[in-house]
Amino acid sequence: MCSIQEDDQFRLESKSELNTGRVCMKCQNLAVVVIRVNDAFxxxxxxxxCTHKFRSAxxxxxxxxxxxAVLxxxxGGQATTALVHLIQEGLSCRAQKKLRFNPTLVYIDEGAVINESREERLKVCSKMAALFKATSFPFHIIPFEKVMKESLRYDSDSSLAGYMESLTLENSLANQLRDLLDSTSSLTAKENLQSILRRRLLISLAEKLSISKVMTGExxxxxxxxxLSSISQGRGKHVSDEMSFSDGRNQAVMFVRPLREFSSKETALYNRMMSLEPCIQPTLTTKTGLGSSIDRLTQSFVATLQAGFPSTVSTIFRTGEKLSSELDKNKEDDFCIMCQSVLDTDTPESSALSATLFSQKLSSVAVPGEKMCKETSGEENCCGEGDGSCKSTNKTGSLDKEDLLPLSCYGCRLILREMSSTTCIPGNIIQEAEKRIRRSAMKSSIQGYLLEDE
Incomplete structure (x- = not known):
């Protein structure tokens, strides 16, 4: 989702939008834009x-x-505003070769994340609804807190009256969402968790509408x-899925990125040429410093380099295209319960991950004679190890952090470790974890009766 920082990023990397004294590289008429050093149009x-690049994708x-059918x-940012207009132009009667898919637009209202008032959220949603109605495409406006429902069901209602009624009914979900984000200690973990939940909400809506493809505006x-941000946070194994045109980490719903060949400067210039007005919304990192999160710092770093060295983005982007992983995507239970990526934690003992896990285990051991188990402090049957593995009978039946860590990829483990409590995690994630744990226990109990594959 586009943010105010991405709009500032465009301003930083484009020193001048209009150019005088140069000619178009195609038709030799007077050029009005320079998208790169020698590319004047x-x-x-x-x-x-822009139209050719979009259709060629x-x-x-x-x-x-x-x-x-495509969701x-x-x-409302620069990229998705251009995306909607390019789709609209491609489906119009004046297009030489019309696009053949059927789009359905969706806007996720994330006002609950930054604690916006009901009136502020209604104002933004009214503006987005007006923009969607002008396209004549079917559309949906849903609150972000819907992701906290266990079943992740969504009753379609495009009217603002129905939307505002749902906001009133789902007020407890909004509080639960804020509690979940507040339980993480760093802004980086909050951003990653928000991105994971947004993706899960899009998947749930696509499944509800029987749509197998979701189009995003990266x-x-x-x-x-x-x-760069993913690699620095230990998600290097999943780079190939995050950089490719199609992201098939979820078997039922595929994500596609038709604007991946566009730069943020090109989408902003396209909007200006077509007199389109984006509706850019504040995010968690709005009005924060450059070092407030890893994503924020990386965006600023890339934008600053791009302003001085115009080939920075293309070099990083093309390098990322060549990266691939050898993870096995065919195993039934070999995926992360949080981000649904293939697990990257099955590594040999000599790997860096094994060394990290061993260090974490050593650092979690309690000092001899010191009883650190907070959950059952004072109980006679408390294990007293202080590492979250208390086996006392007073322990609640819900899953805790230690139960979820083995079922998560390395990047999501970092998020879970920063959480002070796992009680606010969406119920559908907990249900999937419980099912995986039961399946694993059942498989272990009958392992001696199974025949091994040759």
């Missing part, structure tokens, strides 16, 4: 350039077929900074 050629992949996630600038 007039208005007509620039729009043709579908032609190269051949993943979206005629008549496919388009719209945040640009090459965003993906370049995301690449």
């Amino acid at each position: 007039c208005r007509e050629c620039f729009l043709k350039y 579908f032609g190269k992949s051949k993943l979206i077929r005629d008549g496919d 388009v996630a719209v945040s 640009t090459s600038t965003h993906l370049a900074s995301q690449l």
Whole structure:
């Protein structure tokens, strides 16, 4: 989802939007924009350039077929505003080769994350509804707190009256969502958790509408900074899924990125040429310092380099395209219960992950003679180890952090370790974890009666 920081990033990397004294590299008319050092375009050629690049993304992949229903996630930022307009132009009668898929727009209202008032959220949703109605596409506006429901069901209602009624009914879910985010100690973990929950909400809505593809508006600038951020947070094994045109980590719903060849500068210039007004919303990192989170710092780093060295984004982006992993995606239970990525924790004892886990285990051992188990302090049957593995009968039946860690990838383990409590984790995640644990226990109990594959 686009943020105010990404809009500032565009301003930083584009020193001048309009250019005088240069000619278009295509038709030799007076150029009005320079998207890179030597790439000057007039208005007509620039729009043709954007249209061709957008349509070629579908032609190269051949993943979206005629008549496919596609859910388009719209945040209101520069990239998704351009995405909706490009889809609208591609489906219009004046297009030479019309796009053949059927789009459904969705806007996720994340006002509860930053504790916006009901009136502020209604104002933004009213503006987004007006923009969606102008496209004549079917659309949905849903509150972000819906992700906290155990079943993740969503009753379609595009009317603002029905939406505001749902806000009143789901007030407890909004409080639960804020408690979940507040339980994490760092802003980096909050951003990652918010991104994971947003993805799960889009998947649930797509399944509810029987749609198998979700279209998002990530640009090459965003993906370049995301690449560096993911690697620094231990998600290097999943870079190939995050950088490719299609993301098939979920078997039922595929995510596609048609704007991955666009830079944030190009989408902003396209919006200006077409007189489009984005609706950019504040996020968790709005008005924070550059070092407030890893994502925020990486975005600023990439934007600063791009301003001085115009090939920075393309170099990082093309390098990320070449990265791949050898993770086995065919195992039934070999995926993270949080982000649904393939688990990357099955490593040999000599790996860096094993060394990290061994250090964490040593640091969690209590000092001899000191009883640190807080949950059953004073109980006679308390184990007294202080490492969260208390086996006393007074312990509640709900899953705790230590139960969820083995079922998560390394990146999500970092989020879980920063949580002070796991009681606010969405019920569907807990249900999946309980099912996996029961399945593993059942498999262990009958392991001696199973025949091994040759």
